[in-house]
Amino acid sequence: MSEKKGLPIHSMTGYASRRVDAEERASFTMSLKSVNHRFFDLQLRLPQGCDALEGQLRRMLKEQIHRGHVEFSLTLERQTRTGLYFNDEQIAAYVAAFRDCVARHGLESEPDLNEVLRVPGMMTSTQSNSRDEAVMLEAPVMAELAYLIASFNAVRAEEGSALVAELRASMQRLDAAAVEVAELRESVRTANYERLRARIAELTDGLGVSEDRLLSEAALMADRSDVEEELVRLRTHVASLLTMLDEGGPVGKRLDFLLQELNREANTLLSKTGGATAQNGLRITELGLEMKVEIERAREQIQNLE
Incomplete structure (x- = not known):
């Protein structure tokens, strides 16, 4: 479970602003803000007459930001001139x-x-033409937008790095719980087998059922309550999730899907061990509940990732 360096993983929460002092007519301020959203949802707040600029902004922002509710605002600060x-x-x-x-x-x-x-x-009292100003702003705004996005992504990457660290810790705890369950599994399986064999023998007393048949039925029922397959799939999903974190990039949706699979395996494990009464069986149930807690904690972190 060594941590590798891949693409940065961004949080969907971020903010950055940039003020530019223009030599002609107007200075301007740009800002970017984003919060969680299932998809890429962009809202632009622009001065009047910026129709051509709007299309350019949408294209560039969509290329650089993959998910989240994003708000971009552009504010002009016109230079005031004395006179009418x-x-x-x-x-x-x-x-x-x-x-x-x-x-x-x-x-x-x-x-x-x-x-x-x-x-x-x-x-x-001011001499201005909003359409002319918008045309004059296109080049400087697009030139400065790259710097604004870089600052914005740096903030998101820093928060994303903290979320990834918490996710890794959750996955390590989840994997450790799965390892402990695997160590306890065989003794619980044997106990279940003996308990089921005795119960079947009691129910079929006097019916002339052979010992071999009793052993076969007890073994079959014990296998059905075994959690080996769930453990294998669970640990495989944990390894896949860690690989995605290593690769980086916009992995939020894929991680969310993988968490659903992890939760399904934990639920199945709990349903199979819910009736266990031996000491190790009770411990497996405790570990299954701990797995559920870790998966829910991881899910909360993943909801914030792009």
Whole structure:
């Protein structure tokens, strides 16, 4: 069960942010946050006019993050300039509509500039164009996104490493319990055999059943309550799980499936040994319950892995 170095295993919980001071017009801040989710679920919070940038962000984030509810936000910090600025496009549209109305009704009139400038949005204290800003931001945002993802994954890898260490410890305890059960198994199997043989003999007393038949039936029933196959499969699953941890990468879903198989073997082991009354039989039941505890503890850790 030696630990090998493979790909990093990430937790699905992480956070990172990055602020960039731009030379032109606006600085910006990006942040990434993620929590547990069965699939990859991405939510973007972007300024107005970033439709083209949205597609690029989705592609890059999906390539680098495999699972979790992920929130990406981009916030602009516009530089404030002193003065008042006219919204030329909106003023021109107002004047054109005014003159069209005058012509339609045969009137003689010109728009009053004072009235025009009282309309909301005709003047502003900052000079900006959200669409132009969004276009200008595409290149710097995509360039900085790689650094943001690297920081984000570093946080997730650190937490993932701690979760993996706990998982390894759980698997070692689980395997040790399986080894102890294997050592006790034969004595319990023999005790079960003798108990069943005596019980069958008592029930068939006077019916003329041969000793060989009694021995055969008792052996068959004892085999049915034996847990050797469950132990072999359980230890095989533990070894497979540790191999997955060694290889690393986005293994959360596969580990979760393997935990279900481990739980199934532990349940079968308990069902087969539930009626054991010998001292070793009771100890096997205790160990089976300990296995269940370790499997549940491991399952809680795996729910946090990508």
